[in-house]
Amino acid sequence: MKNSSKPAKRKWREWRRYFVLGIFTLIAVAVAVRALYLQYYMTDFLLEQGDNRFVRxxxxxxxxxxxxxxxxxxxxxxxxxxxxxxxxxxxxxxxxxxxxxxxxxxxxxxxxxxxxxxxxxxxxxxxxxxxxxxxxxxxxxxxxxxxxxxxxxxxxxxxxxxxxxxxxxxxxxxxxxxxxxxxxxxxxxxxxxxxxxxxxxxxxxxxxxxxxxxxxxxxxxxxxLTIDRRIQISAYRALKTGMIKHEAVAGSVIVADMRTGDILAMVNQPAGNPNRLEDRRATLLKNRAITDIFEPGSTIKPFIVAAGMEHGRWKPDSIVKTGRSGYRIGKNLIRDVSLSDSMDVTTVLAKSSNIGVVKIAESLDPSILFNIFNQIGIGQKSQIRLTGEEPGRLGTLRRWQLDPFEYATKAYGYGISVNTLKLAQMYTVFGNEGNYRPLRLVKNDYYPETTPIFSPKVTEDVLVMLEAATDKARGAGGWRATVPNFRVGGKSGTIRKIINGKYSSTHHRSFFVGIAPISDPRYVVAVMIDEPRKDGYYGGLVAAPIFSEVMRSTLRIMGTKPDALLDDPNIKLIAK
Structure with missing residues (x-):
């Protein structure tokens, strides 16, 4: 019995040895396979995991x-x-x-x-x-x-x-x-x-x-930028003061150097502080100088007068029959604030006669005015690249040709639309001997090319007429725009706003666009005041004083020499 059990025990030990060896072999193979798998198939994953732990x-x-x-x-x-x-x-x-x-x-x-x-x-x-x-x-x-x-x-x-x-x-x-x-x-x-x-x-x-x-x-x-911080600050203060005085809803001011096309200031009201998150609201940070469009009203009249003189139909002293009872075109009656049987072209501009400019426009083919308006950028965006700019509206020449009254309304600034930037840009014509220059906001971004619109002689005459439009002695509505010791010229404007599809009798916009010094035109200032509700609403009453303050500061800051000192009686006495 003892001898027979020994082979069985030996056999069991061998089988156990092989079993254990097999187990270890399987484990070794599994580890090797796993290592190979990780080495060749999981490399990217392992590196990423390692980086996550030790690399940032x-x-x-x-x-x-x-x-x-x-x-x-x-x-x-x-x-x-x-x-x-x-x-x-x-x-x-x-x-x-x-x-x-x-x-x-x-x-x-x-x-x-x-x-x-x-x-x-x-x-x-x-x-x-x-x-x-x-x-x-x-x-x-x-x-x-x-x-x-x-x-x-x-x-x-x-x-x-x-x-x-x-x-x-x-x-x-x-x-x-x-x-x-x-x-x-x-x-x-x-x-x-x-x-x-x-x-x-x-x-x-x-x-x-x-x-x-x-x-x-x-x-x-x-x-x-082309902005002058000093002028920007002074323009902002003048605008805000005027807004408070007249309890206006909004307003904009543009100051530009007409020779270079540089915008020296662009300010708006209301305004918010972008350093504060709570002030970053559209109502406070909206750039109304480019987003708000409106009919330019009487500020367009110098271009009608210039067009009439450019085509040889009129001169500064030409007489225009205006009439006291108004001027009828079809069923529509055009009236003037200043009643007169007749006046010369200079007075037409000084007293802002609607009838006078309509008669000048009627002497021209509608295509002439349409092309001029198109050349000075009405209905087109500027080149300053700011988002949100509204180009305004010019309309079609066909409508002007078919409807005499609609054509007439263009002569005193209704039926077309611009923004405040465009107002300033249009008036560069009178500061560059008849050449229109687009404005720019960034130095070296581009250098605008000029476009000839009027002859130097015509623009020289218009400048003198614009100066007359600020002469209190002539009964001009823009006399509040004057600047001591400087010759200033400009044009006021007042329009009725469209409310619910109709022109309102209680909601207005007031404008003034002017140039100085007249003897050597350099700077243009455009002012727009939206809905002045206290102490008047006419452009000459509301916007002209703001223009005067802004232009005065601009001329002082830029070191411009006065060109009207001889108008002072004491200076005249010394000069003699």
Whole structure:
């Protein structure tokens, strides 16, 4: 029995040895297969997981370019701020640190806890954006695991609401939303750069390397505007004062150098401070100088007079029969405020006679006026690239030719529409010896070419007539536009607004567009006041004083020599 059991035991031991050896062989094969699988088929995944634990890629935003006025004064710049972000997967393992974080953020601890736990598989979450650096420094000094800060940049506008309508603003990522900030986004903001940070198992940084896509990289660039900050401020103050005085709904002012086409100021009311989020509302930041269109009223009359003289039909002293009882075209009657049987062309402009300019227009083929209006840009957008600009309306020549009364209304500024920028742009004709020059807002962006409209002799005569339109002794309605010691010329205008499809008798717009100095025309100022509701509504009463203040400041700031000193009796006595 004993001898027979020995082979059985030996056989059992051998079988057990082979079994164990087989098990280990299978395990070895499985490990080898798994290793090969991970090595050749899971490489990218494993590298990514390793990077997630030990490598960080931090985006560093490009510093947005500074916007300067024509004299190099910064009017929009970016300041450094710090944004706080968390790694929820790390912070969720350190919940005992949350009271410090909640206290700093002034938020309930439970709210922060739920925020972290709901994202504990995530590696990134913005906790607080755009903190002042000194505040972020306090938080980072607490050394809470999983809490980090990152440099960002926040836009700041030194002049707040004064330049808000031109500049627009940026969002929390420093991207342009409105105005110049949006129009020149690609110029002002370059590409962000990426920094690769390698850490060891204890979280210590052992390597930091900046990654730049050289092929597609674009640097941020500064931008120089044609705006003169000093004139912008003075124009804003004058407009706001006038708005308050007349309790108006809105208003705009444009100041431009007619020779260069440079816009020196563009201001609007109402206005908001783009540095405050609560002020970033369309009603406050709407650039009404380009968005609000309206019929130009009597401000169009100098162009009718100039067209009549250009074609040899009229001269400054030509007599126009106006009549006291009005002028009838078909079933429609055109009236004048100043009743007179007749007046010369200069007085037609000085007293803003509707009948007078209609008779001058009737002496011309409608195509002549239509082409002039088209050449001075009515119904077309400007070239300044700001979003939201409305081009206005010119209509069709066919309508002018078929309907005599509709053609007549064009002579005193009804049936067509422009914006305040266009008003200023149109009057560049009278400052450039009859050549129309588009206006620009950015230096070196383009240099506008001029278009000949009238001859130098005609524009010289019209300038003298525009000066007469500000002469109180002639009974001109624009006498409040005068500037001491300077020869000034311009034209006021008043229109009735269209309310519910009809012209209102209680809602008006008031205008004044003028030029100075008349002896050497250089600057144009256009003023539009929407719905003045106190102390009158005529352009000569409401808009002309604002023009006077803005032009006076502009001439002083630009160092222009007075050209009307000899009108002073004391100076005349010395001159003799």
């Amino acid at each position: 890629h931090m985006n560093k935003p490009a510093i947005r370019g500074t916007i300067f006025d024509r004299n190099g004064e910064p009017i929009a710049l970016s300041t450094e701020v710090r944004s706080i972000w968390i790694d929820p997967s790390i912070l969720s393992q350190n919940l005992h640190e949350l009271p410090k974080l909640a206290y700093f953020l002034k938020r309930p601890e439970e709210e922060i806890k739920q925020l972290v736990l709901n994202r504990q598989k995530s590696r990134f979450y913005w906790l607080k954006r755009q903190l002042p650096p000194h505040e972020a420094k306090v938080l980072m000094a607490l050394k809470i695991p999983g809490v980090y800060d990152q440099i960002e940049y926040k836009r700041y506008y030194p002049d707040a609401e004064i330049t808000s309508h031109i500049l627009g603003f940026t969002d929390i990522d420093d991207d342009g939303i409105e105005g110049i900030e949006l129009a020149y986004q690609d110029w002002l903001k370059g590409n962000s750069t990426t920094t690769r940070i390698l850490k060891d198992a204890k979280g210590r940084v052992i390597e930091r390397r900046e990654i730049v896509d050289q092929e597609n990289h674009r640097e941020s660039q500064d931008l120089n």
